[in-house]
Amino acid sequence: MTNAEIFTKICTLIAPLNKTGTEVQPGTTFQHDLEMDSLTVMDLVAEIEDEFDILIPLNLLPDLETVQHVTDAVEKILTKGA
Amino acid sequence: MDLLDKFDHIVQQRASLPFENIDPFTVVIEEILSETEAVIGGRKTILAGTNNYMGMTFNEDALNAAKHALETQGTGTTGSRVLNGTYSGHKNLEKTIAEFYDQAHCMVFSTGYQANLGMISTLAGKDDFVIIDADSHASIYDGCALGNASTVRFKHNNIDHMERRLKRLPEDAGKLLVVEGIYSMIGDTAPLKEMLAIAKNYGCTTLVDEAHSMGYCGEHGRGIAEQQGVEHLVDYTVGTFSKSVGTVGGFCVSNNPKFDILRYACRPYVFTASLPPSVIAGAMEAVRSFSRSGNRMAHLWGNANRLHGGLKNAGFNLATESAESPIIAVNLPDMMVATHFWEQLMLEGVYVNMAVPPATPVGINLMRVSICAQHTSEQIDQIIERFIRTAKKIGLELN
Numbered sequence: 001m002t003n004a005e006i007f008t009k010i011c012t013l014i015a016p017l018n019k020t021g022t023e024v025q026p027g028t029t030f031q032h033d034l035e036m037d038s039l040t041v042m043d044l045v046a047e048i049e050d051e052f053d054i055l056i057p058l059n060l061l062p063d064l065e066t067v068q069h070v071t072d073a074v075e076k077i078l079t080k081g082a
Numbered sequence: 083m084d085l086l087d088k089f090d091h092i093v094q095q096r097a098s099l100p101f102e103n104i105d106p107f108t109v110v111i112e113e114i115l116s117e118t119e120a121v122i123g124g125r126k127t128i129l130a131g132t133n134n135y136m137g138m139t140f141n142e143d144a145l146n147a148a149k150h151a152l153e154t155q156g157t158g159t160t161g162s163r164v165l166n167g168t169y170s171g172h173k174n175l176e177k178t179i180a181e182f183y184d185q186a187h188c189m190v191f192s193t194g195y196q197a198n199l200g201m202i203s204t205l206a207g208k209d210d211f212v213i214i215d216a217d218s219h220a221s222i223y224d225g226c227a228l229g230n231a232s233t234v235r236f237k238h239n240n241i242d243h244m245e246r247r248l249k250r251l252p253e254d255a256g257k258l259l260v261v262e263g264i265y266s267m268i269g270d271t272a273p274l275k276e277m278l279a280i281a282k283n284y285g286c287t288t289l290v291d292e293a294h295s296m297g298y299c300g301e302h303g304r305g306i307a308e309q310q311g312v313e314h315l316v317d318y319t320v321g322t323f324s325k326s327v328g329t330v331g332g333f334c335v336s337n338n339p340k341f342d343i344l345r346y347a348c349r350p351y352v353f354t355a356s357l358p359p360s361v362i363a364g365a366m367e368a369v370r371s372f373s374r375s376g377n378r379m380a381h382l383w384g385n386a387n388r389l390h391g392g393l394k395n396a397g398f399n400l401a402t403e404s405a406e407s408p409i410i411a412v413n414l415p416d417m418m419v420a421t422h423f424w425e426q427l428m429l430e431g432v433y434v435n436m437a438v439p440p441a442t443p444v445g446i447n448l449m450r451v452s453i454c455a456q457h458t459s460e461q462i463d464q465i466i467e468r469f470i471r472t473a474k475k476i477g478l479e480l481n
Contacts, residue, residue, distance in 0.1 A: 004390045042216060046237060055250045057211075057232035 025065035137456030138328030151363035167356030187313030194322025197332030200350035203229030210256035263306030269409025297326030
């Protein structure tokens with residue numbers, strides 16, 4: 001799966017949780033632009049894990065601020081394993 | 083730059099809550115009258131938010147043992163368990179707890195928080211995985227943060243969600259599943275029977291925190307694993323002395339023959355002072371008295387059912403369908419209503435815990451009541467009446 005395909009899939013998962021109506025760009029941040037609280041982020045992480053059949057360890061989360069960060073992390077896990 | 087600036091948003095959120103007379107975050111108990119009553123704000127108040135489930139804080143045997151230990155052994159040990167801080171009392175208490183749980187080994191920690199912190203961070207190393215419930219207590223999250231393992235979390239009490247994650251873990255990796263018997267905020271029970279069986283199928287080591295279930299769940303009061311008949315699937319049980327035992331401290335019990343290495347490897351055990359002799363003596367008497375506390379246990383469950391039924395009949399929205407524990411949580415529509423409700427209830431003379439975000443998930447605003455075995459049925463009825471009166475006063479519609 002390409003980076004762009006992963007990005008598109010993640011955008012689809014964000015859509016129902018996007019309460020601000022912000023258009024999702026690679027640089028869009030979860031906390032500030034999408035105003036997601038930590039529990040919404042947690043639900044989203046769970047959705048992403050199930051969509052790609054992977055695990056995103058909790059320890060990685062502080063570094064994943066933007067949609068692109070998450071896309072890259074998913075790509076890395078898919079190619080190398082968690 | 084003031085390093086505390088990063089907390090300004092919390093300060094603002096606290097300041098925006100319209101408390102007029104009393105604030106739940108700054109409550110001072112001026113005088114403690116008994117297990118169930120205190121003077122707060124000059125008012126005699128029923129305590130219904132203390133986690134003092136078995137009402138052991140004034141247990142006569144515990145008081146006498148604590149007093150004697152204080153007078154003969156002094157106010158504190160002034161040392162770590164691995165240096166000068168191990169007295170015969172500490173060893174005796176460990177033996178008592180191990181026997182209570184029918185396990186070979188026990189380690190006593192200075193708090194329950196440190197027990198989780200120490201066990202989780204020490205058991206799971208760099209290449210291992212810790213699998214936790216999303217609603218875990220802060221001590222479990224902090225234990226994960228202190229250690230070097232990867233942490234994976236699943237949706238609260240969701241067996242399928244847990245199994246899907248276990249399936250994705252490398253087969254040969256070290257895995258520690260951490261769950262609680264009863265979750266402290268809404269007082270619901272974990273489906274340990276199913277969860278532990280699945281975890282064992284995937285080769286997990288299991289740790290169960292019975293902090294909120296000790297003393298009154300299961301035949302001997304060992305907790306939810308005993309109640310559900312799955313103690314044999316638990317590798318490590320963690321607990322606390324600060325709830326049903328009525329004092330402070332934590333412990334872990336296990337049958338693992340290599341257990342004692344933890345006394346050297348577990349930093350939150352090693353690098354802190356051990357519990358004072360009076361606390362140790364009080365805890366030991368309280369745990370011993372559990373075995374003669376059948377009536378107390380029955381009365382506690384009676385109280386929990388009476389309160390749950392009474393509030394449900396009155397039309398309150400309760401967080402659990404039935405009383406699964408002595409924690410009865412009432413859902414309120416938003417933080418403002420919760421604020422008014424809590425303050426008015428205090429003026430009526432009932433202390434409960436206000437649990438709102440960020441301590442609870444967004445949209446969950448609770449009046450968390452915890453019941454004590456020493457509450458009389460009359461006190462339970464008074465709590466119900468005062469809840470109803472408070473709802474009327476603040477204009478909360480009941481169904």
